[in-house]
Amino acid sequence: MSEQEKGVAGGRSRSTRQDRIVEHVLARGSASSAELVELTGVSLMTVHRDVDELARRGLVRKYRGGVSAQPTSVFESHSDYRRSARLREKAAIARAALEHVEPGSSIMLDDSTSALAVAQLLDEVGPLTVVTNYLPTIDVLKTMPEVRLIALGGDYSRTHDSFNGIACTESIAAMAVDLAVVSTSSMTGSMTYHQEQEVVVVKRAMLDAAARSVLLMDSSKSPRRALHQLRPTDAFDAVVVDDRISPAVLSEMREHTAVTVAELDG
Incomplete structure (x- = not known):
């Protein structure tokens, strides 16, 4: 050798x-x-x-x-940590969220690992246009022949393994997609949160660019708060959670939007 x-x-x-x-x-x-x-x-x-x-x-x-x-807030933000955590929950949530993705549509995926789990299933859907700022999602989608991939640029964050900043948000603002699929770090039954301002700005821009939005949240993220409010729960057309969600949080969420509960195998 x-x-x-x-x-x-x-x-x-x-x-x-x-x-x-x-x-x-x-x-x-x-x-x-x-x-x-x-x-x-x-x-x-x-x-x-x-x-x-x-x-x-x-x-x-x-x-x-x-x-x-x-975990600390910085630790939880790290892409490597997020890609190792709650894999069963994210897989179940992604499978349930796939029902919201229609062949021929355009979708925007944020830099969450929950959205990454959805990306891994998109070859089952058919022709799609997918916009994302997350490098692991780009790596997954670039191999799918029926996906037209649009990668968002901007300031690269090693912590998040994604692009953010002014160039990214301006690119998003110039688009209009059918669906935004996003996640965030924490929520209560009525509000979603994230601890980092620059991430909140990009997620809000994605939600504003989409005709419909789906929020993906595993049960470890609620009921919790973080520094910055993202959007109220009723701003999302649908929320997908796993079946370990608190019954009280689930009940409150259902007062504000449509909620799908993804069942975990076993």
Whole structure:
């Protein structure tokens, strides 16, 4: 094996090992360094280097003797974290939300991982025009022959793995789509929220550009509030949640809009 091939293989193994660490910590909330050594089969020094890199990326929080995945608002915003969390709920919600997507229509997907789960199903629908600012969604859709993909540019955020800012919102404002599919960080029965102003601006622009809107929310996001109000619940034509939603929140939501409850297998 050449030195270049060894370097590529080493990079892959390091990436795979760090993914395992993140998944393990997310599943358990925290882990000791000794536990991670046993998990990965590498030295304590290598584990420390991996943890240092993951902490710099905002995926874990380091403390003496171990790491933690206790969420903070910054942690929850990170694309890598969001792509690892609540996968069963998001898959069920996406399957239910697909009923709102009509062949031949134009849809806008925000930079949420719930909308990404919808994107992964769009090859089942037929010809579509899809507009998005989220790089993982772009990567999924670029392989679908019946999807006309429009990528929104702007200021790239490494935390969100998406484009935002003035250029992005101005591009959205120049469009008119049939449907916007969005999610956000938290909600009550009557209001939706997000902790970051620049993200709120883009989501609002997407909702304004769409004739109809669907909000996708897994049950971990309610009832919670964040710094900025996004839109009242009744501003959405439909909301899709999973069946672990609080009955009280579900009842209040249904006073304001149509709600679909996606059932989780098992």
